Amino acid sequence: MNENQASYTAILRQQRRQWNQQLIRVLLILGVVFISFAVVELFDIERMADGIPAIVTLLSEMLPPDFSRFPNWIEPIVDTLAMSVAGTAIAVALSLPLCLLAARNTTPHPIIFHVARTVLNVTRAIPELILGMILVAAVGFGKLPGTLALGLHSVGMLGKFFAESIELCNPAPVEAARAAGSTEPQVIVHSILPQVFPQMADVTFYRWEYNFRASMVLGAVGAGGIGLEIISALRILKYQQVSALLIVVLVMVTIVDGLSNYLRKGFVK
Template sequence: MRRPIAETPILTDPEMILAEDSKGRRIVFLQILGVLAIVILSLWLTGMLDGDRLAQGLPAIGVLVTEMIPPDFGRWRDWVDPLLETLAMSIAGTALAIALSLPLGFLAARNTTPNKIAYQCARFVLNTLRSIPELILGIIFVAAVGFGMLPGVLALGLHSVGMVGKFFAEAIEHAHPAPIEATEASGATRMQVILHGVLPQVFPQFADVSMYRWEYNFRASTVMGMVGAGGIGTELVGSLRLLDYPQVAALLLVILGCVTLVDMLSNTLRSRFK
């Protein structure tokens, strides 16, 4: 005699949808729990959950703020040249980054690179430059070429290549294939395809990335002065060493005003490129 075959329940379409929906909610819930666990662990390891330590530190911060008031702008004339140095450093570093990022960006994009070896080498260079902080590069270049703006420009420029080149490559990879295929069908060379099929599409994104990086480099160039690369950061470090907190507050306000002006100018330039 044949054994009776166990009957399996047949789910209707609504039941299948509910089952899939319930499974999806469980997966999302587990993912949220995992993210929360990682966040809580990170807060605990960094001391953010140490209430006693935070409670002791907050009054000290309050005392420091009161010592900064009122800001002392008595030496503002001495800050004009360092501010101009900081501005020049950020512009030169951004220009260096763009000049190096353009070829690396095309080599690091799958649709414009000549072969896989060039692609992997370009990606490796971008990852390497992006992984080294500009402050460390500044220390290295100060030791190599001496004090002044040159090590700051080299540090800002080379570190920026890692990020700018990555954004350039991603913009190139997302370029619409139709103009590229049309240019290739007309018998154009590889360089002509890049100039006429790719570059017109990605130029607005290139301009946006360049402006954003200039804003970042202006802020980062103030830190370069801490390692002897010149600029307004040198004045800030000097005031901190002398514990002249009113002057520190004045310098921070001046830097804030300059960053705001650079941001406004960057927004204006970006709007013109669109």
């Protein structure tokens, strides 16, 4: 009986210690959150109170939405959609060879593994907006720099997820293929890619959704698309057109999300 009580007491003591550790972690995170709130001036009540009437005034100036220029927005909408599709396709094409080099179970050499991982980290670290600004300066305004910015930035994200999927695949089919005398390309094509293809397709479609939204932000740096129309309307204080454009963007994002979900169901089973 004493041994059971001692064991029970030890279990309670361990659980209490774990709860205390969790509580300390939560308090530390909350402390960081509150410090962040203070740094960004969220606790500046006077400034926040002054801003609320300005927001209400701005919203009133955005009503009713002005769709009079909608025929002129059709081409930018198509451009935005094309930029997201082309940028995602570029990212997939570049990510596939890089992910094979960045996965521990398919890379030919540790040095190549670290080089590939560094390339993925670099492309992922530079935001597409900064890439867009650099590429606009390099190749001029328009859809091309926006598409390239989306593609290059997406390489880092897609390549990382692809490589992690390859590393987590079931090793049994891979070992069986190698034992049967298959070459390394045959092992990759017949034993690895069939396992990770659903995950790759899933991540690709999610990235396409993200790229569609990001392509609108790139309009701020002159990279074309519907984002450029929004920035232009804001600059000339056409707030009713801005609200109409935001409604158009909302509808397009909903359509893209629905289409992405439909395509994802076809590939991910």
